[in-house]
Amino acid sequence: MNELQLIKESLEGNRKSLATLINSIQEYVFNISLRFLWDRLDAEDATQEILVKVITNLGKFENKSKFKTWVYRIATNYLINFKKTDIEKVLVSFDIYAEDLKTFKGPKEYNLPDRDLLEKELKTSCTLAMLQCLNREHRVAFILGSILKLKSTIGAEVTNTSPENFRKRLEKSRKVLGGFLNTNCGVYNPKNSCRCNARVNSALKCGRIVKGNLNFADKVEFYNEEMEELGSLSGIYQNHGSFKNNIDFVGQLNELIQSKKIMQ
Template sequence: MSEEELINKSLNGDRKSLEQLINSVRDSIFNIALRFLYSREDAEDATQEILIKIVTNLSKFKAESKFKTWTYRIATNYLTNLKKTKFEQKNISFDFYANDLKTFSAPKDYNLPDKDLLEKEMKTSCTLAMLQCLNREHRIAFILGSILKIKSNISAEITNTSPSNFRKRVEKSRKLLGNFMNNNCGVYNPKNPCRCNTRVNTGIKCGRIKKGNLQFSNDLKTYNEEMEELHSLSGIYQNHGSFESKSSFNTQLNQLIASKKIMK
């Protein structure tokens, strides 16, 4: 069934078509939200709210762009206008984070059977936390342009700016992250002493790694070892793979259909 058919049937109350339509974008939106917000709980909540906005505004979709582009615009607008998250309220900066990375408050060696899994958790957590040092404008630009590799003309449409302005935002975000990682990250620059496997004990001690409740590694749909490129920002972030949402949208979807909030 084509996208146009799915949309038309959804607007006429076809629950299965609406589920299929929403499922086609749900994971993509969750991945943007998680990278933007860092907190899985916040990302789950934001994804639900964004999906509700998509469903209740579906009749406004005029097919002037691709459906996914339209949903990304809704997601981006929602995320950039959220009130400050708990993580953002800490006013994390690159300078603060650099000092934190140079502080080892626990033994460097970790040799239990879950070593590889926790190292992945540490690496993913660390690199996503770095994104929080960017302001929201530059953060969303880096996510769209450098991680998701969406073309600047499409990203400009998503973020309601011009292609040249969007490219400037991506360039600035890459410069800020690149400078930080070049001076601190051992994955990006092997000359740096910091390594993910030497931070596992510290992560556990300070609560960033919760062994019984991993935030990132347990629910990776893919984890692409071969995609990691040293000295490449895009390679390091694409190495995360794809995150999977734990929550279900079916209950809210059925309620929206019952209330006829998506009807033409």
């Protein structure tokens, strides 16, 4: 069944069609939320709110663009205006993050059996944390253009700007991130001394990694251990894979519908 039919039936009160429609979009709504916000709990809260907005505005979808593009626009509008997160309050600039990477609060050697998993967690956590140093407009542009590979015409539609302005934001974000990685990251530039496996103990001590409650590495649909573009800006971020969540968003939304808090 195509999306337009699902939308029509959802608006007519068909709960099964609505569940199918929400299931078709919840993964990419969650993924853009997690990349934008870094914190999994914040991303789960944002995803639920975005899905509620999709449902309550479903009647306004006019099929002038792809449904996915329309959903991305709702998502990015919500994320741009999301409350300031804890990590944003700390990583207010790339200079501050660069200084943080020079600080070690634990031994550089970590050789327990979960070393590889925690190194992946730190690598993903660190590169997504870098995005928090971008202002929100540039962060959205980078996620849409460099990670999700949306064309500038679609990115412009999603962010309600011109293709030219979208390309400028994307170019600026790539330049700033690329410069930071080239100067600091040992994955991006082997000449740099910073290595993820040397920072695992520090991350554990600071609480940035919590064993048994990882944010990223054990919750991906796929993870390419080796990738041709690993030393490139896009390659590093696409190498993360697609993040999974264990939240039953459809079930939560059904509860809201039954309580008549939405779809009235």
